[in-house]
Amino acid sequence: MLGMSVPEGALPEGPLPPYLRIVRDVIDKITTGEIKAGDKIPSVTELGKQHQVSHGTARRALAVLKAWGITETVPGYATYIRALRTKVGEDQDQPHPDEGRPRQDAPGRRREPA
Secondary structure (H helix, E strand, C coil), rough: CCCCCCCCCCCCCCCCHHHHHHHHHHHHHHHCCCCCCCCCCCHHHHHHHCCCCHHHHHHHHHHHHHHHHCCEEEEEEEECCCCCCCCCCCCCCCCCCCCCCCCCCCCCCCCCCC
16 A cells, blocks of 8 residues: 555454544545645644544544654644655665655755855
8 A cells, every 4th residue: 555554454444433534534635646745734633623533533643644654743843744655566664765854844954055
């Protein structure tokens, strides 16, 4: 699945707890191209309102997305979709070329002198 580290059977078909419904919704949006690597995803408050869940449930969904390597968070700023591996057979243990690079729009990013 797009090179994401989603554990086998973690998102079964059928009814899911609310936090996993949010996770599945984000993954579905990635799969359909509605959101892509580098896109900002809604805040905890926004996710809570969109999915009619508590802040704790929305926070749990974001924690799962981060644990599975789907998102990365710039503390105090935003959560983004990570660059995902899409080649079949690509070695999952090797870091993606974009991993570890500071975001261009991240606060506090130092600009290199010209």
